[in-house]
Amino acid sequence: MPTAANSQPTVDGVQAWIGGECIYVCLQAIWPSMETRIPNHMPPSTGMTTAQFVAYLVFMALSVPVVYIRPHKLQIFLYISAATIVLLEIVLLIWALVTMGDSGFGGTISHSGGDNSGWNIAFGIVTTMGATAAGILNQNDYSRFARSPRDAILGQLVGFPVYSIFCATVGILVTAATQNRYGQTLWKLPTLLSAIMDHGGARSRAAGFFGGAALSLSQMGLNVPANALAGGFDLAATFPKYINLRRGASITVLASIACNPWKLVHTATTFLAVLSSYSVFIGPMVGSMVSAYLVVMQRKIKVEDLFPPADRGIYWYSYGVNWRAPVAWLCGTLPSLPGFVAHLDPRVAVPVGFTRVYYICFLTGTAISAVVYAALHYVFPAAAVRSFVATAPSPGTLMREYRARWEEESADEMGTK
Structure with a gap:
C-alpha cells in the first residue's frame, strides 16, 4: 500500500514556517524594531526577510527536543498544546466581538461568490481536506496507541470534526470582526497579532507575545507528531535495517528545509x-x-x-x-x-x-x-x-x-x- 513519506517534508516545512511566523510575533513584541536590528540580506524573490528566517530557525531549534520524545510519551504535551490554542481562540473571539464597535462585520460574511459560489464552497472544503490530508493518511500511526478501537474511532469521528468546525467558525468571525478595523482581511493569526501590536500600545504587545507563544506551542504540537514523527514512521518502516524512528524524523526535518517552505506560503x-x-x-x-x-x-x-x-x-x-x-x-x-x-x-x-x-x-x-x-x-x-x-x-x-x-x-x- 502507498505511504505519505514523500509528502511529509513539504507538509512539515510549511507547518514549521508557520511556527516560525508565530515565533516572529513573540520577537516582534519584545523588539518592535527587530527588522532594523537584524539587517535584511534576503533577496525579495525569497518572500522573507532575515529576521523572519531567524524566527523560523528558532522554531526549528525548539522543536528538535520534542522530536526525540517517544510518541507514547507525548500525550501530556499534546493535551497542553490543544488546551492552549482552544483558550486562545475563545479569548480572540470574545475580544474581536466586544471591541468591534460600530465598524461591524466586514464583507467576509456578506460577500457573494457569484455564479460559481457552489464550486468555490466545494473548493474551500477540499482545500481544508488538503490541509489535513497528511493527518488523514497517517492517523493509524497514532490511533494504534489507543486503549481500544472504540477510543480511536471516537477521537476521529467526534473530536476532529467538532474542533475543525469550531476553529473554522472562530476564524471567520474574528476575520470579519476585524476586517473594517484594519482595512483588510487578516486570515493568518500571526498577521492579525502583528496588526494588533502595530495599532496598540504596551498592553497590545504583551497580548501579542502571549498569543504568539500560544500559537508556537500549538504549531509544535501539530507539526512534530503529525509530520516529523509520521515521516519517521514511514522511513523506518521502509528502511528498518538502517533507519529508526528518531533518524527518520530527523531526516524528515532536514528535508523539510530543502523544500523552501517560505516560497510555498509567500x-x-x-x-x-x-x-x-x-x-x-x-x-x-x-x-x-x-x-x-x-x-x-x-x-x-x-x-x-x-x-x-x-x-x-x-x-x-x-x-x-x-x-x-x-x-x-x-x-x-x-x-x-x-x-x-x-x-x-x-x-x-x-x-x-x-x-x-x-x-x-x-x-x-x-x-x-x-x-x-x-x-x-x-x-x-x-x-x-x-x-x-x-x-x-x-x-x-x-x-x-x-x-x-x-x-x-x-x-x-x-x-x-
Missing part, C-alpha cells in the same frame, strides 16, 4: 495552491488504503506478516511492491492535474470540466483510486492475500484471537523475567 494564492495540491496527490493514496482494508482484505489483517519474516509474508507481493497501488494512484491523480496546472498558472486554459474536477479533487481522486485498486485486485488477485481472506475467521473473531495470543505471550514474558 502569497495567499500560492498557499492555497499548496494546500489543494495535497488533495490532488494524497487523496488517491487514501482511496487505495481504504479500498485495501475494506474491500480487498475485508478488514482481515495477518498481523505477523506486516513485519516480513524470512519467507516475506503474504504482503510482500512482487519483489516487495504491490504494483496495483501506484497504478491506482496514477488513475486517481491524472484527472485533477489539468485543473491543478491551470490553477497554478492562469495563462493555461483548460475546459471548465477539468477545473471542476480539480475543485473536488480529494473526493474524485479518492473514489477513482479506490475503485481501480479494488478492480485490479479482482482481475489480478494476489493469491496469498485472497487465500488468507477466504480462510480467515470474521474480523471480530480474528481480532480477539490476536489479543488472546498477545496477552498470553506477554504473560509468558513476565513469568520468565
Whole structure:
C-alpha cells in the first residue's frame, strides 16, 4: 500500500514556517524594531526577510527536543498544546466581538461568490481536506496507541470534526470582526497579532507575545507528531535495517528545509495552491488504503506478516511492491492535474470540466483510486492475500484471537523475567 513519506517534508516545512511566523510575533513584541536590528540580506524573490528566517530557525531549534520524545510519551504535551490554542481562540473571539464597535462585520460574511459560489464552497472544503490530508493518511500511526478501537474511532469521528468546525467558525468571525478595523482581511493569526501590536500600545504587545507563544506551542504540537514523527514512521518502516524512528524524523526535518517552505506560503494564492495540491496527490493514496482494508482484505489483517519474516509474508507481493497501488494512484491523480496546472498558472486554459474536477479533487481522486485498486485486485488477485481472506475467521473473531495470543505471550514474558 502507498505511504505519505514523500509528502511529509513539504507538509512539515510549511507547518514549521508557520511556527516560525508565530515565533516572529513573540520577537516582534519584545523588539518592535527587530527588522532594523537584524539587517535584511534576503533577496525579495525569497518572500522573507532575515529576521523572519531567524524566527523560523528558532522554531526549528525548539522543536528538535520534542522530536526525540517517544510518541507514547507525548500525550501530556499534546493535551497542553490543544488546551492552549482552544483558550486562545475563545479569548480572540470574545475580544474581536466586544471591541468591534460600530465598524461591524466586514464583507467576509456578506460577500457573494457569484455564479460559481457552489464550486468555490466545494473548493474551500477540499482545500481544508488538503490541509489535513497528511493527518488523514497517517492517523493509524497514532490511533494504534489507543486503549481500544472504540477510543480511536471516537477521537476521529467526534473530536476532529467538532474542533475543525469550531476553529473554522472562530476564524471567520474574528476575520470579519476585524476586517473594517484594519482595512483588510487578516486570515493568518500571526498577521492579525502583528496588526494588533502595530495599532496598540504596551498592553497590545504583551497580548501579542502571549498569543504568539500560544500559537508556537500549538504549531509544535501539530507539526512534530503529525509530520516529523509520521515521516519517521514511514522511513523506518521502509528502511528498518538502517533507519529508526528518531533518524527518520530527523531526516524528515532536514528535508523539510530543502523544500523552501517560505516560497510555498509567500502569497495567499500560492498557499492555497499548496494546500489543494495535497488533495490532488494524497487523496488517491487514501482511496487505495481504504479500498485495501475494506474491500480487498475485508478488514482481515495477518498481523505477523506486516513485519516480513524470512519467507516475506503474504504482503510482500512482487519483489516487495504491490504494483496495483501506484497504478491506482496514477488513475486517481491524472484527472485533477489539468485543473491543478491551470490553477497554478492562469495563462493555461483548460475546459471548465477539468477545473471542476480539480475543485473536488480529494473526493474524485479518492473514489477513482479506490475503485481501480479494488478492480485490479479482482482481475489480478494476489493469491496469498485472497487465500488468507477466504480462510480467515470474521474480523471480530480474528481480532480477539490476536489479543488472546498477545496477552498470553506477554504473560509468558513476565513469568520468565
